[in-house]
Amino acid sequence: MFEYAPAPESRDVVDIKPSYGLFVNGEFVDGSGSAFKTINPASEEKLAEIAAASAADVDLAVQAARKAFTTWSAMPGAERAKYLFRIARIIQERARELAVLESLDNGKPIRESRDVDLPLVAAHFFYYAGWADKLEYAGYGTRPLGVAGQVIPWNFPLLMLAWKIAPALACGNTVVLKPAETTPLTALLFAEICQQADLPPGVVNIVTGAGETGAAVVNHPDVDKVAFTGSTEVGRLIARSVAGTGKKVTLELGGKAANIVYEDAALDQAVEGIVNGIFFNQGHVCCAGSRLLVQESIAGELLASLKRRLGTLRMGDPLDKNTDIGAINSAAQLAKIRELSDMGEQEGAERWSPACAIPDRGFWFPPTIFTGVAQSHRIAREEIFGPVLSVLTFRTPGEAVEKANNTPFGLSAGVWTEKASLMLWTADRLRAGVVWSNTFNRFDPASPFGGYKESGYGREGGRHGLEAYLR
Amino acid sequence: MDSFVRVGDARGVSTLTTDVASSNAALRGFLHGLPGVDKVGADARAAMLGTRSIKTTAKRQAIDLAISMVDLTTLEGADTPGKVRAMCAKAVHPDPSNPDVPRVAAVCVYPDLVAEAVQAVRGSGVKVASVATAFPSGRSSLEVKVTDTALAVAAGADEVDMVIDRGAFLAGDYLKVFEEIVAIKAACGSAHLKVILETGELATYDNVRRASWLAMLAGGDFIKTSTGKVQPAATLPVTLVMLEAVRDFLATTGRKVGVKPAGGIRTTKDAIKMLVLVNETAGDGWLHPDWFRLGASSVLNDLLMQRQKQDTGRYSGPDYFTLD
Numbered sequence: 001m002f003e004y005a006p007a008p009e010s011r012d013v014v015d016i017k018p019s020y021g022l023f024v025n026g027e028f029v030d031g032s033g034s035a036f037k038t039i040n041p042a043s044e045e046k047l048a049e050i051a052a053a054s055a056a057d058v059d060l061a062v063q064a065a066r067k068a069f070t071t072w073s074a075m076p077g078a079e080r081a082k083y084l085f086r087i088a089r090i091i092q093e094r095a096r097e098l099a100v101l102e103s104l105d106n107g108k109p110i111r112e113s114r115d116v117d118l119p120l121v122a123a124h125f126f127y128y129a130g131w132a133d134k135l136e137y138a139g140y141g142t143r144p145l146g147v148a149g150q151v152i153p154w155n156f157p158l159l160m161l162a163w164k165i166a167p168a169l170a171c172g173n174t175v176v177l178k179p180a181e182t183t184p185l186t187a188l189l190f191a192e193i194c195q196q197a198d199l200p201p202g203v204v205n206i207v208t209g210a211g212e213t214g215a216a217v218v219n220h221p222d223v224d225k226v227a228f229t230g231s232t233e234v235g236r237l238i239a240r241s242v243a244g245t246g247k248k249v250t251l252e253l254g255g256k257a258a259n260i261v262y263e264d265a266a267l268d269q270a271v272e273g274i275v276n277g278i279f280f281n282q283g284h285v286c287c288a289g290s291r292l293l294v295q296e297s298i299a300g301e302l303l304a305s306l307k308r309r310l311g312t313l314r315m316g317d318p319l320d321k322n323t324d325i326g327a328i329n330s331a332a333q334l335a336k337i338r339e340l341s342d343m344g345e346q347e348g349a350e351r352w353s354p355a356c357a358i359p360d361r362g363f364w365f366p367p368t369i370f371t372g373v374a375q376s377h378r379i380a381r382e383e384i385f386g387p388v389l390s391v392l393t394f395r396t397p398g399e400a401v402e403k404a405n406n407t408p409f410g411l412s413a414g415v416w417t418e419k420a421s422l423m424l425w426t427a428d429r430l431r432a433g434v435v436w437s438n439t440f441n442r443f444d445p446a447s448p449f450g451g452y453k454e455s456g457y458g459r460e461g462g463r464h465g466l467e468a469y470l471r
Numbered sequence: 472m473d474s475f476v477r478v479g480d481a482r483g484v485s486t487l488t489t490d491v492a493s494s495n496a497a498l499r500g501f502l503h504g505l506p507g508v509d510k511v512g513a514d515a516r517a518a519m520l521g522t523r524s525i526k527t528t529a530k531r532q533a534i535d536l537a538i539s540m541v542d543l544t545t546l547e548g549a550d551t552p553g554k555v556r557a558m559c560a561k562a563v564h565p566d567p568s569n570p571d572v573p574r575v576a577a578v579c580v581y582p583d584l585v586a587e588a589v590q591a592v593r594g595s596g597v598k599v600a601s602v603a604t605a606f607p608s609g610r611s612s613l614e615v616k617v618t619d620t621a622l623a624v625a626a627g628a629d630e631v632d633m634v635i636d637r638g639a640f641l642a643g644d645y646l647k648v649f650e651e652i653v654a655i656k657a658a659c660g661s662a663h664l665k666v667i668l669e670t671g672e673l674a675t676y677d678n679v680r681r682a683s684w685l686a687m688l689a690g691g692d693f694i695k696t697s698t699g700k701v702q703p704a705a706t707l708p709v710t711l712v713m714l715e716a717v718r719d720f721l722a723t724t725g726r727k728v729g730v731k732p733a734g735g736i737r738t739t740k741d742a743i744k745m746l747v748l749v750n751e752t753a754g755d756g757w758l759h760p761d762w763f764r765l766g767a768s769s770v771l772n773d774l775l776m777q778r779q780k781q782d783t784g785r786y787s788g789p790d791y792f793t794l795d
Binding site: 264 | 507509511512515516525532536715747750755
């Protein structure tokens with residue numbers, strides 16, 4: 001009865017160039033690798049040609065960063081802070097442009113890039129700008145490491161850039177950053193922002209490309225620090241390749257987070273938290289609440305509410321301001337989600353999705369719930385990185401904790417209860433870097449983030465996030 | 472807890488009522504056994520729904536729907552027959568220059584002016600609602616409240632907007648609140664009963680949810696947020712919690728109850744946010760004046776102004792809309 005008319009955010013605020021070079025030593029330069037294209041995953045239209053950085057290009061970028069390190073690291077912290085504050089303010093001023101570009105390149109709904117990603121990106125730069133002249137009070141030393149080689153994923157392209165660049169620069173390091181191959185555009189717009197902020201050349205270098213470019217960054221002998229966010233599989237390769245080199249490493253890898261709902265939870269809000277936990281950003285979230293552990297006594301009621309709620313999710317054009325679920329980032333990721341979901345059915349779990357129209361073009365996967373999932377199923381153990389929720393039940397708090405911890409990962413977890421003592425008892429026993437209670441996927445630059453076990457090591461964000469960039 | 476009925480269990484409302492209203496302890500057990508409301512989460516959900524962008528055809532549809540849901544209200548000590556007649560004329564023809572503007576749902580007045588209102592809206596389809604039960608505080612005896620209600624009904628009120636005894640509710644005497652609602656419902660006869668919770672005085676969302684269920688169990692046809700005399704009044708999260716309550720009550724008992732946010736709804740944007748909340752919480756089954764009302768007065772002119780803007784592409788000044 002009440003159909004919302006299309007409410008598209010205008011594309012006119014962004015000016016996408018036909019092709020982009022690498023950002024090295026404060027300038028855009030050609031890459032010597034073979035250029036690749038980046039597409040809009042919601043329509044499969046080509047957005048731009050992107051230069052690929054060869055090992056030689058990466059070497060030039062590292063040299064530029066090394067040269068800039070001399071002056072940047074010697075600059076008083078208060079001066080470095082001015083640049084970071086300036087970058088933060090420009091990000092705020094150009095937030096709409098960045099949000100639209102992020103949604104075009106990544107496929108995430110504009111509501112999320114506008115209301116979540118961009119405010120957090122600016123907040124992260126503001127936060128670390130504040131640390132730049134106070135490093136001696138942080139307790140991790142005051143000397144920067146040198147050149148940081150940073151490789152980031154495609155799920156939160158600009159936010160992951162902020163998590164990497166802001167603390168590195170605040171501590172006096174210079175960076176060579178490789179954005180994901182499917183989502184390079186906001187990093188390249190960020191390079192323009194660095195120019196606009198008059199950041200000294202070479203402090204930030206952006207090299208685009210695929211895995212080979214990333215390997216060249218990580219393996220470059222003059223890189224002092226490697227920071228990686230992405231899959232556990234690649235994280236293992238990186239750990240192996242830097243072993244014995246003296247490079248400092250932080251890895252933020254996969255997850256299979258348990259979202260535990262006790263029988264006394266605030267049900268309507270728990271349903272919202274489950275939805276936000278696994279369907280936010282199409283489930284392309286390393287800390288997604290992909291395993292729902294619900295107390296058996298309320299499982300039927302909770303699932304009925306959850307299914308009703310999923311019926312109201314709006315999937316479609318990421319630029320429509322009313323869209324809740326956007327496009328899957330790439331054909332390869334869609335194939336992986338499909339494969340694991342089909343596996344879930346074969347293993348005997350029951351699959352459910354709300355009726356939802358799937359656009360003709362682009363990469364789409366409907367919000368999906370699997371019930372009757374056992375710990376032994378692959379969909380309960382492997383990271384799907386898509387809008388797929390596995391539902392398991394438990395009987396007692398002890399069993400909930402046991403099942404939650406029974407995973408090779410340990411990035412995040414959620415606890416839903418109105419009883420504070422049970423909440424604390426549970427949180428104490430969960431082996432996960434972040435435990436949310438009565439909320440999920442909430443981020444703040446002041447709060448450290450990172451994993452246990454195969455979810456990686458090192459912390460990003462907060463005072464703890466400085467440790468990785470100081471000695 | 473024996474009396475706890477999980478949402479989704481189809482049980483008749485009368486069985487449920489007999490079970491839970493047998494004593495204060497049983498009633499307390501039931502109301503406190505309802506799932507809690509997490510304030511942070513409820514606020515966040517309401518705020519997120521407030522970002523929905525309703526444009527073009529959807530906006531036009533929403534404006535007309537909102538106009539048809541307005542309970543045009545005057546509840547002042549200075550109300551006179553003349554004031555009420557003028558408001559009723561506006562209720563029947565909100566925009567005299569534009570006959571395709573729908574009439575509002577109802578006019579809402581004090582009991583002594585019901586007769587005047589009934590005469591003024593006769594034949595138009597606009598309902599007459601009257602506040603009653605020692606409105607707005609409700610601080611009087613049950614006898615007085617019943618008499619107040621009977622007065623309004625005898626004068627021809629189609630709907631009665633009662634207030635609950637917030638003092639009794641906050642003191643934990645749920646049975647007293649329940650029995651008063653039952654008594655007023657009986658005094659209403661065929662008139663529809665709206666139960667005003669005065670959520671600004673109940674303060675917590677847990678209380679709002681419990682008072683909503685209490686009012687529904689006792690036979691209220693509508694649950695209404697506020698008198699308009701207390702701030703905060705009809706906030707988005709309070710309305711959200713009440714919409715969840717009517718949705719769950721229908722699933723549990725099979726009986727559908729309406730919702731009326733009242734007080735603080737001033738702009739078209741406010742009104743449209745309410746409709747979005749209904750649409751995505753209780754569902755479009757509630758998007759009808761029979762099931763959702765907006766207690767307001769000043770919002771009507773803003774709706775008319777926005778409607779004209781949609782038609783002509785221009786805003787006209789406030790002098791082009793009548794002040795009644």
